[in-house]
Amino acid sequence: MALETIVVLLVHFRIPLVVLLLAVCIGASAEQATQDSRPLPDPVVLTRQIREAIRLDYALQKEFTYREHRRDVKISTLGKVTVGPLRTFEVFPSTEPGKTYKRLIAVDGKPLDPAELAKRDAERQRDLARLETEAERAARTREEEAERREREAIIDDAMAVFAPTLIGREIYEGQPVIVARLSARPNARVTTREGRWFRQFEGRAWIAEADYQIARIDMHAIDDVSIGWGIVGRIHQGSRFVFSRRKVEDTWLPAELIFEGSGRTLLFRKFQLNAVTTYSDYRRQTKRNGLSP
Numbered sequence: 001m002a003l004e005t006i007v008v009l010l011v012h013f014r015i016p017l018v019v020l021l022l023a024v025c026i027g028a029s030a031e032q033a034t035q036d037s038r039p040l041p042d043p044v045v046l047t048r049q050i051r052e053a054i055r056l057d058y059a060l061q062k063e064f065t066y067r068e069h070r071r072d073v074k075i076s077t078l079g080k081v082t083v084g085p086l087r088t089f090e091v092f093p094s095t096e097p098g099k100t101y102k103r104l105i106a107v108d109g110k111p112l113d114p115a116e117l118a119k120r121d122a123e124r125q126r127d128l129a130r131l132e133t134e135a136e137r138a139a140r141t142r143e144e145e146a147e148r149r150e151r152e153a154i155i156d157d158a159m160a161v162f163a164p165t166l167i168g169r170e171i172y173e174g175q176p177v178i179v180a181r182l183s184a185r186p187n188a189r190v191t192t193r194e195g196r197w198f199r200q201f202e203g204r205a206w207i208a209e210a211d212y213q214i215a216r217i218d219m220h221a222i223d224d225v226s227i228g229w230g231i232v233g234r235i236h237q238g239s240r241f242v243f244s245r246r247k248v249e250d251t252w253l254p255a256e257l258i259f260e261g262s263g264r265t266l267l268f269r270k271f272q273l274n275a276v277t278t279y280s281d282y283r284r285q286t287k288r289n290g291l292s293p
Helices: 003-012 015-023 043-053 057-063 114-129 134-161 193-198
Strands: 064-075 081-092 101-107 162-172 175-184 201-208 214-221 225-227 233-235 240-248 251-265 269-284
Touching (some): 081 269, 134 162
Antiparallel strands (some): 214 240, 225 233, 233 251, 251 269
């Protein structure tokens, strides 16, 4: 397991988002509301409503094109951590794994050369025109099934690890939300590496009261997170990630991901990261430009 794996998962928040979104659904208990005198919802009822309402971001985003602004984190073979330039992508999601098109349009605010952009677009259109072979279809089906099993195992671990508690109401992005505290059960039995990492985190989640979707998650490490028994690397206690969503039309979609943390690689190389990824300009998908599948 490489340290780059955990950094990328934390900074760009793919599978862990799936788990943390579902974690707040697990048998929450209620305490006295802190900013609203009305009783909080019945935890069992709220749990069921969230389970029925939730749609994961990788599925939701497939209905929209959007812009993604990000800096990639790289780790050399000698353990040096670097952060790349700010790259802006126009994203055309696909329902088929591996066919989402992230169209690079700018680097550090400078638009990509038109000739290079046209070349990449032509390659994309050729890829879309090519028919999938039987062998490729079979391989894609196997990959989808493996990913499904992995997600389910991680979700099972999240259910074992996190102990949510409803603590009150707030207003977030103009929407009334319920706040839940997420605490980790340190002795929870898990089967995945993500599950082992989860035991080192705690934080809060904000749940939209109108439609039971997750509006925001703020988590921090309560202990050092070891990778490869600490030999490959370590993420330090206090490292934090925040994931925010905003409502677009009638759908909650990713807005911003922040990772603030420190650690070390290969026992001796220290690093400090403050990485921000933002998502904007959501539009319902069309095929007008031939770039969507």
